[in-house]
Amino acid sequence: MNTAPASLDALLTRYSVGPKHLVEPGPSDAQLALMAEAALRAPDHAELVPYRFKLVRGAAKQGMAGLFADAARAAGKGGEGATLDAERALKPPVTVAVVARIDLGHPLVPAHEQWAAVGGAIANFLTAAHALGFGGKMLSGAKVRDAAIAAAFCAPGETLLGWIALGTPARKAAGPSRKLDASAVLVDWHPPCRE
Ligand SMILES: Cc1cc2nc3c(=O)[nH]c(=O)nc-3n(C[C@H](O)[C@H](O)[C@H](O)COP(=O)(O)O)c2cc1C
Numbered sequence: 001m002n003t004a005p006a007s008l009d010a011l012l013t014r015y016s017v018g019p020k021h022l023v024e025p026g027p028s029d030a031q032l033a034l035m036a037e038a039a040l041r042a043p044d045h046a047e048l049v050p051y052r053f054k055l056v057r058g059a060a061k062q063g064m065a066g067l068f069a070d071a072a073r074a075a076g077k078g079g080e081g082a083t084l085d086a087e088r089a090l091k092p093p094v095t096v097a098v099v100a101r102i103d104l105g106h107p108l109v110p111a112h113e114q115w116a117a118v119g120g121a122i123a124n125f126l127t128a129a130h131a132l133g134f135g136g137k138m139l140s141g142a143k144v145r146d147a148a149i150a151a152a153f154c155a156p157g158e159t160l161l162g163w164i165a166l167g168t169p170a171r172k173a174a175g176p177s178r179k180l181d182a183s184a185v186l187v188d189w190h191p192p193c194r195e
Pocket residue numbers: 014015016017122137138139140141161162177
């Protein structure tokens with residue numbers, strides 16, 4: 001294990017904390033702004049900022065819970081399943097819907113590069129939350145493809161990627177989730193032989 005500078009602590013120790021382990025308090029406006037500022041530091045070709053973070057908190061949580069329950073029923077779940085899905089909307093102190101704005105006709109930046117920028121923004125957002133002492137987890141599932149939910153979260157041209165559940169971790173995790181050794185992803189490239 002390399003000795004890492006303290007400035008890398010948050011990056012090297014971040015792990016996801018699921019909604020059932022999140023309790024009040026959620027992040028303040030100022031803390032959410034820091035998370036968004038961190039997201040905006042992610043690499044972003046041509047600075048298209050192809051994402052928005054839509055905050056679901058306070059009374060809005062009830063609205064999302066209703067949408068989740070309706071989607072559960074539409075997907076054939078019974079009353080218990082609908083209640084469980086509604087609780088997923090109500091439990092986290094703050095939920096942040098992540099919406100992508102991919103310009104498919106951009107002359108310079110292809111869609112996959114814009115999606116990469118969205119992913120970088122999510123990672124930075126979650127790492128900032130962790131650095132501030134909050135727990136969070138990015139979640140999606142079949143709900144993102146429910147027409148009523150997608151319409152409720154997306155303006156024309158936007159795609160609902162999922163939701164970041166945010167709050168105070170109810171308990172200390174046993175440890176960060178296990179990850180591969182760096183050597184699994186760091187490989188030397190060798191140029192092809194030229195005849
Ligand atoms: C766009 C996106 C959607 C995801 N959706 C889900 C999901 O629906 N359910 C889930 O368990 N994990 C989902 N994940 C993965 C978790 O957020 C998390 O990264 C994973 O459980 C690994 O945990 P770790 O972050 O502690 O390493 C998603 C991740 C991304 C980037």
